Amino acid sequence: MKKTIKDFNLNGKKVIMRVDFNVPMKNGEIVDDNRIRQSLETIRYALENNAKLILLSHLGRIKEEADKEKNNLQPVAIRLEKLLNQKVLFVPKTRGEEVERAIQNMKEKEIILLQNTRYEDLDDKKESKNHPELGEYWASLGDIYINDAFGTAHRAHASNVGIASHLPSGVGFLIEKELKIMKEAIDNPKRPLTIILGGAKVSDKIGVIENLAEKADHLLIGGAMAYTFLKASDFEIGKSLLDEENIPFCKRMLEKYSDKIILPIDSINATEISENAVPRECFINEIKENEIGLDIGHGTIKVFKNYLQDSKTIIWNGPVGYSEIKSFANGTRELLEILKQSDAITIIGGGDTASAAIQLGYEKDLTHISTGGGASLELLEGKELPGISCIDDKNE
Ligand code: AMP
Numbered sequence: 492m493k494k495t496i497k498d499f500n501l502n503g504k505k506v507i508m509r510v511d512f513n514v515p516m517k518n519g520e521i522v523d524d525n526r527i528r529q530s531l532e533t534i535r536y537a538l539e540n541n542a543k544l545i546l547l548s549h550l551g552r553i554k555e556e557a558d559k560e561k562n563n564l565q566p567v568a569i570r571l572e573k574l575l576n577q578k579v580l581f582v583p584k585t586r587g588e589e590v591e592r593a594i595q596n597m598k599e600k601e602i603i604l605l606q607n608t609r610y611e612d613l614d615d616k617k618e619s620k621n622h623p624e625l626g627e628y629w630a631s632l633g634d635i636y637i638n639d640a641f642g643t644a645h646r647a648h649a650s651n652v653g654i655a656s657h658l659p660s661g662v663g664f665l666i667e668k669e670l671k672i673m674k675e676a677i678d679n680p681k682r683p684l685t686i687i688l689g690g691a692k693v694s695d696k697i698g699v700i701e702n703l704a705e706k707a708d709h710l711l712i713g714g715a716m717a718y719t720f721l722k723a724s725d726f727e728i729g730k731s732l733l734d735e736e737n738i739p740f741c742k743r744m745l746e747k748y749s750d751k752i753i754l755p756i757d758s759i760n761a762t763e764i765s766e767n768a769v770p771r772e773c774f775i776n777e778i779k780e781n782e783i784g785l786d787i788g789h790g791t792i793k794v795f796k797n798y799l800q801d802s803k804t805i806i807w808n809g810p811v812g813y814s815e816i817k818s819f820a821n822g823t824r825e826l827l828e829i830l831k832q833s834d835a836i837t838i839i840g841g842g843d844t845a846s847a848a849i850q851l852g853y854e855k856d857l858t859h860i861s862t863g864g865g866a867s868l869e870l871l872e873g874k875e876l877p878g879i880s881c882i883d884d885k886n887e
Contacts, residue, residue: 683802720782
């Protein structure tokens with residue numbers, strides 16, 4: 492078990508907290524502040540316990556000087572100020588005198604947000620490659636390190652692994668919650684445990700399929716990925732997305748887990764991927780040569796529903812259709828509706844499935860929507876996340 496923020500006396504301490512403020516931005520405006528809101532509980536706890544709070548986050552990618560302006564964290568500081576109803580001092584630097592002076596002058600219960608940690612990437616990718624000098628420098632600014640950025644926990648960066656190797660460390664409430672829910676669902680689930688897997692490529696999910704096929708009772712496969720499994724079962728899939736080199740892997744999985752893996756029996760197709768495309772539904776053995784399979788059909792939804800209705804835990808990663816286009820979002824929406832009606836523990840692994848669930852209005856109807864795409868995928872693969880492994884254990 493990892494230490495949490497509750498294991499520390501924060502009174503008067505300079506707490507360096509890594510949060511995930513990597514919010515979608517358009518023309519300098521925040522499009523969705525969900526990630527900021529998700530971090531408020533840990534931030535408020537630190538302030539209530541008299542910490543001097545120094546926040547670090549990345550925003551977007553910084554590959555060249557021109558990337559800086561659109562990834563400036565200042566709008567986030569303004570939004571955070573509103574959400575907390577408290578002054579947030581934004582320091583537009585990641586290091587140096589201005590940063591150090593601001594921290595020296597801090598009083599208890601005050602907050603500073605430093606500039607985007609990835610501004611440091613212009614100098615030999617210091618943040619993203621975890622340059623030891625940078626982690627040590629940031630650590631020198633504080634007394635305690637708290638990591639609450641689940642979205643980057645699968646990466647070893649200077650702002651997580653780098654700082655944690657120099658300071659007493661713990662996780663915040665968001666990471667604590669993500670770990671508890673995900674680990675329990677995978678390692679000690681209420682059964683039957685059903686996994687829904689979709690999305691684009693088999694290659695991205697090999698680790699997840701291997702780990703979860705073993706642990707789950709049922710594995711329902713949809714999305715583009717299903718067509719590679721169908722090809723491996725000798726169906727003709729027209730122009731559907733095919734991950735050819737993973738056909739042997741799919742065959743192996745289908746043989747080994749023949750009783751667990753459930754594939755679509757019908758498909759919604761079109762001859763092009765566009766808003767104007769005319770969808771055609773057919774059985775899986777009727778896909779035409781010029782068609783692309785873009786969603787699961789109504790028969791498949793019924794089959795999947797049978798498994799989902801009896802499940803006690805459901806974990807879902809990857810939309811089961813091209814859900815960005817309305818005509819091909821039906822399968823994803825219908826499955827969300829089934830999860831809404833279900834008494835099971837329902838977990839959405841982040842990324843595109845999380846966006847689909849939120850956009851289609853199901854945010855409140857699910858047990859948990861993970862805040863990290865890559866990080867939750869790695870948890871589903873059974874991997875240790877470096878941004879969490881680096882945190883002190885409870886018994887230290
Ligand atoms: P992933 O990031 O692997 O979870 O993939 C998500 C993407 O897969 C989304 O952009 C979906 O639109 C896409 N997707 C889902 N089903 C299909 C499909 N049948 N054909 C093409 N793309 C799909």
